[in-house]
Amino acid sequence: MDLQMLTDLYEFSMANGYYATLPHDRQARFDVFYRRVPDNGSFVIAAGLQQVVEQVANWHFSKENIEYLKSLKEFSPDFLDYLSKIKNSCTIQALPEGTPVFPREPIISISGPLIEAQLLETFVLNIINHQSLIATKSWQINHAAQGRPIMEFGARRAQGPDAATYGARAAVIGGCTSTSNLQAASQFHIPAAGTMAHAWVESFPDELSAFQAWAKVYPNKISLLVDTYDVLKSGVPNAIRVFKQARANGHEPVGIRIDSGDISQLAIKARQMLDEAGFPQAKITASNALDAHVVKSLLDDGAPIDNFGIGERLITSSSSPVLSGVYKLAEESVNGKWIPTIKVSDSREKVTIPGNKQVYRIYSNDQPNKAIADVIALADESITTPLKVVNSDPTATNASQILTNFTAKPLLKTYLTAGQPAKVETDVFKIQQTSRQLRAQLPEASKRLVNPDRYPVYLTTKLADLQEQLITKAQFAEEN
Amino acid sequence: MDLQMLTDLYEFSMANGYYATLPHDRQARFDVFYRRVPDNGSFVIAAGLQQVVEQVANWHFSKENIEYLKSLKEFSPDFLDYLSKIKNSCTIQALPEGTPVFPREPIISISGPLIEAQLLETFVLNIINHQSLIATKSWQINHAAQGRPIMEFGARRAQGPDAATYGARAAVIGGCTSTSNLQAASQFHIPAAGTMAHAWVESFPDELSAFQAWAKVYPNKISLLVDTYDVLKSGVPNAIRVFKQARANGHEPVGIRIDSGDISQLAIKARQMLDEAGFPQAKITASNALDAHVVKSLLDDGAPIDNFGIGERLITSSSSPVLSGVYKLAEESVNGKWIPTIKVSDSREKVTIPGNKQVYRIYSNDQPNKAIADVIALADESITTPLKVVNSDPTATNASQILTNFTAKPLLKTYLTAGQPAKVETDVFKIQQTSRQLRAQLPEASKRLVNPDRYPVYLTTKLADLQEQLITKAQFAEEN
Numbered sequence: 001m002d003l004q005m006l007t008d009l010y011e012f013s014m015a016n017g018y019y020a021t022l023p024h025d026r027q028a029r030f031d032v033f034y035r036r037v038p039d040n041g042s043f044v045i046a047a048g049l050q051q052v053v054e055q056v057a058n059w060h061f062s063k064e065n066i067e068y069l070k071s072l073k074e075f076s077p078d079f080l081d082y083l084s085k086i087k088n089s090c091t092i093q094a095l096p097e098g099t100p101v102f103p104r105e106p107i108i109s110i111s112g113p114l115i116e117a118q119l120l121e122t123f124v125l126n127i128i129n130h131q132s133l134i135a136t137k138s139w140q141i142n143h144a145a146q147g148r149p150i151m152e153f154g155a156r157r158a159q160g161p162d163a164a165t166y167g168a169r170a171a172v173i174g175g176c177t178s179t180s181n182l183q184a185a186s187q188f189h190i191p192a193a194g195t196m197a198h199a200w201v202e203s204f205p206d207e208l209s210a211f212q213a214w215a216k217v218y219p220n221k222i223s224l225l226v227d228t229y230d231v232l233k234s235g236v237p238n239a240i241r242v243f244k245q246a247r248a249n250g251h252e253p254v255g256i257r258i259d260s261g262d263i264s265q266l267a268i269k270a271r272q273m274l275d276e277a278g279f280p281q282a283k284i285t286a287s288n289a290l291d292a293h294v295v296k297s298l299l300d301d302g303a304p305i306d307n308f309g310i311g312e313r314l315i316t317s318s319s320s321p322v323l324s325g326v327y328k329l330a331e332e333s334v335n336g337k338w339i340p341t342i343k344v345s346d347s348r349e350k351v352t353i354p355g356n357k358q359v360y361r362i363y364s365n366d367q368p369n370k371a372i373a374d375v376i377a378l379a380d381e382s383i384t385t386p387l388k389v390v391n392s393d394p395t396a397t398n399a400s401q402i403l404t405n406f407t408a409k410p411l412l413k414t415y416l417t418a419g420q421p422a423k424v425e426t427d428v429f430k431i432q433q434t435s436r437q438l439r440a441q442l443p444e445a446s447k448r449l450v451n452p453d454r455y456p457v458y459l460t461t462k463l464a465d466l467q468e469q470l471i472t473k474a475q476f477a478e479e480n
Numbered sequence: 481m482d483l484q485m486l487t488d489l490y491e492f493s494m495a496n497g498y499y500a501t502l503p504h505d506r507q508a509r510f511d512v513f514y515r516r517v518p519d520n521g522s523f524v525i526a527a528g529l530q531q532v533v534e535q536v537a538n539w540h541f542s543k544e545n546i547e548y549l550k551s552l553k554e555f556s557p558d559f560l561d562y563l564s565k566i567k568n569s570c571t572i573q574a575l576p577e578g579t580p581v582f583p584r585e586p587i588i589s590i591s592g593p594l595i596e597a598q599l600l601e602t603f604v605l606n607i608i609n610h611q612s613l614i615a616t617k618s619w620q621i622n623h624a625a626q627g628r629p630i631m632e633f634g635a636r637r638a639q640g641p642d643a644a645t646y647g648a649r650a651a652v653i654g655g656c657t658s659t660s661n662l663q664a665a666s667q668f669h670i671p672a673a674g675t676m677a678h679a680w681v682e683s684f685p686d687e688l689s690a691f692q693a694w695a696k697v698y699p700n701k702i703s704l705l706v707d708t709y710d711v712l713k714s715g716v717p718n719a720i721r722v723f724k725q726a727r728a729n730g731h732e733p734v735g736i737r738i739d740s741g742d743i744s745q746l747a748i749k750a751r752q753m754l755d756e757a758g759f760p761q762a763k764i765t766a767s768n769a770l771d772a773h774v775v776k777s778l779l780d781d782g783a784p785i786d787n788f789g790i791g792e793r794l795i796t797s798s799s800s801p802v803l804s805g806v807y808k809l810a811e812e813s814v815n816g817k818w819i820p821t822i823k824v825s826d827s828r829e830k831v832t833i834p835g836n837k838q839v840y841r842i843y844s845n846d847q848p849n850k851a852i853a854d855v856i857a858l859a860d861e862s863i864t865t866p867l868k869v870v871n872s873d874p875t876a877t878n879a880s881q882i883l884t885n886f887t888a889k890p891l892l893k894t895y896l897t898a899g900q901p902a903k904v905e906t907d908v909f910k911i912q913q914t915s916r917q918l919r920a921q922l923p924e925a926s927k928r929l930v931n932p933d934r935y936p937v938y939l940t941t942k943l944a945d946l947q948e949q950l951i952t953k954a955q956f957a958e959e960n
Contacts, residue, residue: 001663006641008633008660010674017680017697028683068666074701118679122661125636126644133639153488156605157802159613160642161486164606167639180488181602183481186548194490199598199809200497202821203508213501218493221554229824229954260825312802321801322637322792329679341682344709345740474709 003055005065007122012069015115019079022114027333029111029356030121032128035103035349038136038320039292042452043100043442045139045435046107047170048131049415050097050424052124057421059088059120088116092416095359097425098135098173098435099411100442102374102457104392105359107132107325109412112419114332121327130163131170133323137292137314138174139439140449144295150308151193153180153287154315167315172428173435176310188428195221195257201228207235211242215251222246222253223285226270227260236270240277255283257309263288264303271304285309291319292449328352342470348394354470355379355463360408363441368407371441373456375408378463383408389458401458483535485545487602492549495595499559502594507813509591509836510601512608515583515829518616518800519772522932523580523922525619525915526587527650528611529895530577530904532604537901539568539600568596572896575839577905578615578653578915579891580922582854582937584872585839587612587805589892592899594812601807610643611650613803617772617794618654619919620929624775630788631673633660633767634795647795652908653915656790668908674789675701675737681708687715691722695731702726702733703765706750707740716750720757735763737789743768744783751784765789771799772929808832822950828874834950835943836860840888843921848887851921853936855888858943863888869938881938 018026037044061069066084069075090112101107107128110117142150152171158164161183168176168184178193179185185192196214204210207229215222222242226235236256243253256274258266263286274282286298287309298305312318331340331354340354356379361371375389387403415422425431445453459467498506517524541549546564549555570592581587587608590597622630632651638644641663648656648664658673659665665672676694684690687709695702704722706715716736723733736754738746743766754762766778767789778785792798811820811834820834836859841851855869867883895902905911925933939947 001641001645003641003663005663005666006635006644007662008635008674009662009665009672010660010677012662013674013698013701014676014680017676017694018683020697021693022683026683030679068662072672074698114683121677122635123641126638126641129637130640130643155486155488155602156807157609157804158606159639159796159801160610160646161481161483161603161606162640162642163610164486165481165640180490182487182489182492182548183483183485185489186485192489192552194488194493196494196497197490197601198823199510200494202809202823203498203502203506203594203812214497217497217500218554221493312804316639316796316801318801321639321796321798324637324792327636329682332683343678343682 002062002065003123004059004061006126007119011119011121013074015118016075016079018115018118019082020076026114027112028114028117029109029330029332030117030327031106031330031357032108032124032325032327033104033106034323034325036324037103038133038317038323039140041136041140042446042455043102044132044323045135045174046095046099046101046132047097047135047173048127048166049094049108050426051127051166052108053092053415053421053424055123056088056090056092056120056416057419060086086116087419088120089113089419090117090120090416091414091418093412093414095411096413096434098431098438100435100438102455104353105374105376105457106357106412109330109357111356125325125327129323129325131166132325133317133321134167134170134315135174136323137317138171138176139435140292141290141295141310141314142175143447144292144299144449145308146299148305148307149177150175150310151178151180152176152314153194153309154311155181157312158315164315169428171314173431175432175436190428195223196225198225198228201225208238208241211238212245215242215246219246219249219251222251224256225259226256227258231258231261231266232269232273236273240273240279243277243279243282253279253282255285255306257285257287259287263305264298264301267303267305283307287311289313296449330357331355340466340470342467342474344471344474351467351471353392353459353463354466357463359411361411362403363407363409365405365407369441370443372406373403373458375403375458375460376463377460378466381460381462383460388461390461390464392457392459393454396454482542482545483603484539484541486606487599491599491601493554495598496555496559498595498598499562500556506594507592508594508597508809509589509811510597510807511586511810511837512588512604512805512807513584513586514803514805516804517583518613518797518803519620521616521620522926522935523582524612524803525615525654526575526579526581526612527577527615527653528607528646529574529588530906531607531646532588533572533895533901533904535603536568536570536572536600536896537899540566566596567899568600569593569899570597570600570896571894571898573892573894575891576893576914578911578918580915580918582935584833585854585856585937586837586892589810589837591836605805605807609803609805611646612805613797613801614647614650614795615654616803617797618651618656619915620772621770621775621790621794622655623927624772624779624929625788626779628785628787629657630655630790631658631660632656632794633674633789634791635661637792638795644795649908651794653911655912655916670908675703676705678705678708681705688718688721691718692725695722695726699726699729699731702731704736705739706736707738711738711741711746712749712753716753720753720759723757723759723762733759733762735765735786737765737767739767743785744778744781747783747785763787767791769793776929810837811835820946820950822947822954824951824954831947831951833872833939833943834946837943839891841891842883843887843889845885845887849921850923852886853883853938855883855938855940856943857940858946861940861942863940868941870941870944872937872939873934876934
């Protein structure tokens, strides 16, 4: 796919309009951020940066792209000529992938020529919204599973091939250990996992011969799907027969998978049967319409499940399938001078945060591994204790605060400088590890799956004052 | 992307197992069908066939694919050698894209060598589940819009690039008239649409100069976004000023777009202002978090909206983001003879329908354009009046029925014969038209957005009897 064409027409219409009406050296900065967390969580796991950086570093329009744009009869020849010659020269600052990011914090900030930055909007939002959504759902399910390995196997229900493949990548960033999807496994170096489907069992005259055939072909991967007929009457007894034969032949079985029925009760009884038959090490994998709250409920029930396989509810984040990240103008250069901008709205919650910013995670000096708040500041401010701050959430009651005795760690890093890429982490398991470490620093209450405590995100008073000035100015402009 | 690698590992594990244990000429038939309609609708709009046929016709494994599979250390050298040499030789029968399809009816039926057919499962389900889901959501929204044009513009919130692009294709199949996504527009010959974002308005000192600049660049496309500041106090009055200037210069404006606030009240007042200013032809486009029930409510309110722009709730089908289509073995050839197969389950609803089947849409001879039921039959049955049938829905109360005085139209057509493609319709607007005609034949009550009447889908008694025999046989096998 020509990713530079994964762009809404109006981006080109605006770019052509900017080209016709504004100085060609006009620069702009756009921030990507979101306002609401899927599933009423308190944070999102940032993901998708690698694909954004790779695409922007290689962004250019082919002859075919230009021909197509010309066929729309909407753009000036000068503009099309300009497009045919440019490479993207934007600068990208971003949170490292895997970072827990809170509402209103910039995930990515893109600055550069207004036209180039504008034309990236659709693509950047598509990639970041999608992968961050799935990474977030993945951490929620992994959080519920309390360290038990989770295989992602939703490819068949994903919203298209990319959703399956980038989705598997994001699922690993959020904590999954493997994927069934070989395209994702090979492209992102993720362990491939899976054993058999019901179709295998049905392709043999009966369940026992299906299991026996499997054990013969895969003596070191005897993991049997036990619910094609009846889990407790047929599946588990047949599995145990095959496990005994395998052990007699010197092969230790892996375990069983239960994919239907009342997983909790079936797992408890199957565990008992396996233990009594002498297979206490055989693992029980559960699958079938699992999600974070189902996994939690199963484990609360005491269901002896060792691994989970999770499909559609992870790969589509079906309980909350949209991350509504936006791409908003934060400042622009007019006659060579950067001027912060704001988007006002009837709803105070929708007012943007102006300017070139940095996001700091604030650690108490008494507990250096515990993050206590985030502070959004102007990029050129120095963050020193004591620091007077204002809550970034206009609906919060604790409107202002003085932070003392802290260490502030800047989170936004530079990944592309005027089109030249810096190193971006491509090892998804390293990203997973970073994400786990950063989450461990957050208050436990902010990680609750239901009604999490709101982690405070503050603005420095300098930034809050700038925002207020611009709101007033915009309201004044409106009234005149 | 290597679409032949968009395949779950277990498909390859099973294929390698089949290769090791079953005769290599074993043939199989798999049906794709679903059990539940998204949003509790009564039918799904079939979509995705073009991509399936194109991919299967070109399906083969590259040297890199084989190397990767080898690296998994799970497959026999013979099997990998076999894989490296095969081209897909399956036969595909399917409902034409755009066909309204009911629960349990095969959307696609794939027959051929067991291994080849098994290896298509993940890819085929991914494509069909995704596109059919979005086509279905699209028809629901279009149905609510009662013929008003709908632009699809959800690329930024789609679940990855393919979801945006194939999703736009599916949205057109379901009735949309245009897309904002230029990748989809150019690839599938869909009109591209869109005008300006809030960023355009913010890039100028004030709203009026932003509108004026637009009108200068696009004198024939003066469609203005009026909600950056205040729709009624600022947006519409400024739009009217620019419309008047345009008309004085000989250009008739297109209209306005409202993207926030109470769309219904704003549209009513904006319409009044536009009419009074002499612009009764100027169109009002509404956008912002629209879905079928919101569109219906706006129109029930009498909101004078001419066009809709619909984003995330269409492109992700967010209210019901998964179509759970499955791929189930229907028959297999053992020693050259086709034997129907069944998958039983504790839940009667999950029992599959065996054999090689045809789906007939039944039209009353009294009202030849009105479909009254569908009948699933064995492919070699002749369907003549009177026809005794059994309800395919095991939960239905009207268990059996005699159909008389009807004409039966077979719906499944052949698109690939032993790997050789037949013509598949690629014109999305022709598919849209076919879909509209087929939907017009369905009872109005089955198209209700809330609590639609269940359209009857029957099995012939011959097929129902075969299903019962196989259920009994499976239960007997289980107990022994």
